[in-house]
Amino acid sequence: MNQLTVKNLVKKYRHTTVLDDISFTLEPAKIYGLLGRNGAGKTTLLNIISNRLFPTSGDVQIAGEDVNNNDALLSKIFLMSEVNLYPREMKINQTFDLADAAYGDFDYDLANRLLKTFELDGDAKVTNLSTGQRTASKIIVALAVNAEYVLLDEPILGLDANHREAFYQELVKTYQEKPRTFVLSTHLIEEIQQLVEHVLILDQHKIIVDDGLDSMLAKAYTISGPTKLVDDYVAGLKVLKTELMGNIKTTYIFDDLDDQRPIPDQVKINHYDLQHLFIYLTDGGEK
Amino acid sequence: MNQLTVKNLVKKYRHTTVLDDISFTLEPAKIYGLLGRNGAGKTTLLNIISNRLFPTSGDVQIAGEDVNNNDALLSKIFLMSEVNLYPREMKINQTFDLADAAYGDFDYDLANRLLKTFELDGDAKVTNLSTGQRTASKIIVALAVNAEYVLLDEPILGLDANHREAFYQELVKTYQEKPRTFVLSTHLIEEIQQLVEHVLILDQHKIIVDDGLDSMLAKAYTISGPTKLVDDYVAGLKVLKTELMGNIKTTYIFDDLDDQRPIPDQVKINHYDLQHLFIYLTDGGEK
Numbered sequence: 001m002n003q004l005t006v007k008n009l010v011k012k013y014r015h016t017t018v019l020d021d022i023s024f025t026l027e028p029a030k031i032y033g034l035l036g037r038n039g040a041g042k043t044t045l046l047n048i049i050s051n052r053l054f055p056t057s058g059d060v061q062i063a064g065e066d067v068n069n070n071d072a073l074l075s076k077i078f079l080m081s082e083v084n085l086y087p088r089e090m091k092i093n094q095t096f097d098l099a100d101a102a103y104g105d106f107d108y109d110l111a112n113r114l115l116k117t118f119e120l121d122g123d124a125k126v127t128n129l130s131t132g133q134r135t136a137s138k139i140i141v142a143l144a145v146n147a148e149y150v151l152l153d154e155p156i157l158g159l160d161a162n163h164r165e166a167f168y169q170e171l172v173k174t175y176q177e178k179p180r181t182f183v184l185s186t187h188l189i190e191e192i193q194q195l196v197e198h199v200l201i202l203d204q205h206k207i208i209v210d211d212g213l214d215s216m217l218a219k220a221y222t223i224s225g226p227t228k229l230v231d232d233y234v235a236g237l238k239v240l241k242t243e244l245m246g247n248i249k250t251t252y253i254f255d256d257l258d259d260q261r262p263i264p265d266q267v268k269i270n271h272y273d274l275q276h277l278f279i280y281l282t283d284g285g286e287k
Numbered sequence: 288m289n290q291l292t293v294k295n296l297v298k299k300y301r302h303t304t305v306l307d308d309i310s311f312t313l314e315p316a317k318i319y320g321l322l323g324r325n326g327a328g329k330t331t332l333l334n335i336i337s338n339r340l341f342p343t344s345g346d347v348q349i350a351g352e353d354v355n356n357n358d359a360l361l362s363k364i365f366l367m368s369e370v371n372l373y374p375r376e377m378k379i380n381q382t383f384d385l386a387d388a389a390y391g392d393f394d395y396d397l398a399n400r401l402l403k404t405f406e407l408d409g410d411a412k413v414t415n416l417s418t419g420q421r422t423a424s425k426i427i428v429a430l431a432v433n434a435e436y437v438l439l440d441e442p443i444l445g446l447d448a449n450h451r452e453a454f455y456q457e458l459v460k461t462y463q464e465k466p467r468t469f470v471l472s473t474h475l476i477e478e479i480q481q482l483v484e485h486v487l488i489l490d491q492h493k494i495i496v497d498d499g500l501d502s503m504l505a506k507a508y509t510i511s512g513p514t515k516l517v518d519d520y521v522a523g524l525k526v527l528k529t530e531l532m533g534n535i536k537t538t539y540i541f542d543d544l545d546d547q548r549p550i551p552d553q554v555k556i557n558h559y560d561l562q563h564l565f566i567y568l569t570d571g572g573e574k
Contacts, residue, residue: 038419038447132325160325160474162566187447190477279449 001028002063002079004181006047006148009058011044018044019055020205026149029179031171033196033213033274035189040202043081043187046151050079075103078147080138086126093122099145107138107144110174114140117166121136131158139167143174151183156191164188167194187244189275199274212276220277224250225267233267240280245257252280258267288315289350291336291364291468296345296541298331298397299553305331306342307492313436318458320479320500320561323489329472330368332489333438337366338426362390365434372419373413379424380409386432392421394572410538412506417443422560428456430461438470443478451475455482478564485544485565486561490569500561511537520554528565539567 004026011019018041024034036042047053049060051067051074067073078099086095092115100106101251115122118136120129126137135157142150156164173194175182184192199216202208209216223230227249234251241252250270263269291313305328311380313319323329334340337345338354338361347354365386373382379402385394399467402409405423407416413424422444429437443451449455461480471479486497486503496503510517514536521538528539539559550556 037449038445082381085523130325161476161562161571162324162472165563165566187451188475189448275448276452279452285528 001148003027003178004067005061006045006049007058007061009045009060009229010056011041011048011053012056017205019048020113022058022202022207024200024207024210026075026134026183027198028148028180028181029176030181031196032181032183033189033200034202035278036184036185036187036202038187041155041205042202045202046079046081046153046183046185048056049149050074050077050151052081066223076148077151078103078142078149079151080142080153080155082157084134088127089126090126091123091283092120092126092140093128095126095137095141096122096144099141102147105146111140111144112262114143116168132160132163133158135159137252138154139170143170147180149183151185153185154187154262155184156186159275164191168192171195178263183286189227189278190273193252193274194216201278201281208281216277217271217274219254219256220252220274222250222252222271222272223267224248224270225264229264229267233261233264240277241283252279264266288435288467290314291354292348292351293332293336294544296332296335296347297343298328298340299343300484309345309494311497313468313470314485315435315468317468317485317509318466318483319470320476320483320486321470321472321489322476322486322565323472323532325474326470327489327569329489329493330440332367333366333440333470333472335360336436337364337438339366339368352520363435364438365390365429365432365436366438367429367440367442369411369444371421375412375414377413377449378410379407379413379416379427381429382413382424382428385407386428387478390433392433394433398427398431401430401457404457405450418482419447419450420445422446423450423454423572426457430457434467436468436470438472440472441474442471443473443475455479458476458482476565477560481562484551488565488568495568504561506541506543507539507559507561509537509539509557509559510554511535511557512551516551520548520551527564528570534540539563541568 006022006024007104009019009022022045034042044053048055062073062076065073096106096108096111120133120136126134131136139155142152184196186192196213198212199209223234227247230249230251234253237253238255239251240254243250293309293311295311296306321329335342349360349363352360383393383395383398407420407423413421416424426442429439434483471483473479483500486496487494487501510521514534517536521540524540526540527541528537530537
């Protein structure tokens with residue numbers, strides 16, 4: 001299996017720049033979280049990677065070759081998107097056949113088992129499904145399709161907590177049995193923190209974070225205590241947010257923690273989670 | 288302020304029972320979580336309470352009086368729903384005026400501040416908004432409307448993590464300044480656990496839990512350790528789910544924890560969260 005490389009992607013619509021010189025690499029057999037606020041450009045990026053949209057400039061390569069109009073390479077990339085591309089009369093079972101025809105070796109056993117997990121009838125027409133059921137039917141295709149790069153754009157739309165949990169468990173299971181690359185683009189950051197190994201954050205049309213999850217979380221910690229002591233300690237560190245309650249100041253840091261530095265007794269250090277890190281990084285600084 | 292009482296509500300459509308003898312009470316000045324799987328009947332229930340739908344039998348009372356067609360009582364109840372009830376050309380600002388006309392004393396100061404929080408233009412037409420923007424515009428009305436009972440049906444649809452966090456913070460703030468009753472119906476259970484004081488769970492068209500959050504969570508704990516010891520300890524307790532890894536058994540309990548009972552050294556007790564409790568309670572037993 002080969003790397004997928006996104007190189008200097010730019011996408012402009014008249015006066016609007018949606019993607020502004022985006023470069024990153026997707027490694028084989030890894031689970032990525034693609035995070036961004038509404039309107040940051042996530043869907044456009046995924047559409048370009050899967051050749052549904054053309055970039056203004058830049059390209060997407062697998063093993064050094066441009067995927068654009070290269071059917072052999074494009075058959076390694078699958079996109080599950082919010083848009084419903086199926087004809088009106090299509091049944092869920094027929095969407096499996098379509099994925100089999102396009103990508104080969106569709107995992108019908110897995111798909112049929114997942115129909116039961118998500119309480120779906122394979123003979124139901126896709127257009128007659130509720131939002132949650134339609135999402136579930138697309139998840140089944142995305143987990144059973146034979147592709148090395150599976151891109152999931154908002155894969156939890158309309159799912160209740162039980163079906164979201166089932167989706168996360170099935171994703172991990174199929175990934176362990178047959179490692180391939182998944183890119184999860186979702187607003188439910190708290191829930192996917194346990195799944196993703198690497199995080200890409202798209203903000204204001206640029207990639208602002210491209211880092212391993214563990215490495216990111218190690219840099220995300222709060223320093224709290226008496227204002228003076230906290231101010232002294234955090235001098236020179238990147239502070240994302242500050243809270244003051246009486247004389248107790250809490251600062252949210254995103255920076256390397258220096259283990260060698262002595263910490264005053266009254267100062268406490270705690271870690272915080274990916275969702276809050278994301279919010280503070282993309283809120284446009286302190287408010 | 289007075290209690291709102293739901294009494295023996297039944298709603299049937301031909302051969303389908305959507306609500307099966309539902310009774311509970313909403314206290315003044317309390318935040319409720321109304322939880323249920325897709326199709327459990329939550330939206331129907333909220334529509335009946337706010338008089339948008341008629342029940343097959345049973346009624347909704349405030350201070351012992353039926354709210355049905357009682358304008359004085361209905362003006363105490365506001366429903367924010369997924370359905371868009373506004374005419375095509377309506378601007379966000381005009382939805383504020385509508386809420387003011389219907390309920391009086393609309394909090395325009397709060398609404399105008401929240402327009403900035405959610406990055407909305409008050410002169411924008413509701414039909415031109417994205418899903419997340421439309422949700423935000425409805426949240427503003429729901430937080431600024433002058434009603435004693437504010438029912439929120441899926442109030443986070445399409446919101447990114449930043450705007451969800453802003454919504455939760457603003458809800459707590461307005462609740463503290465002017466206590467009234469909120470009912471939050473949502474699938475994002477993990478996120479609202481910090482907000483709600485009381486939980487109603489609707490499953491298979493019936494209320495299966497009507498309890499304070501703290502009381503519920505006190506009963507939600509895992510017992511894990513060597514199989515034999517765990518089996519002995521949990522005998523007689525309500526077990527929602529069991530996991531086995533080698534000889535280590537983990538059981539998810541929903542029952543009173545007996546502090547007096549000695550716990551074997553090798554057995555560990557941990558609490559688990561509301562979202563998982565909900566999933567295990569509504570998954571139809573062990574799978």
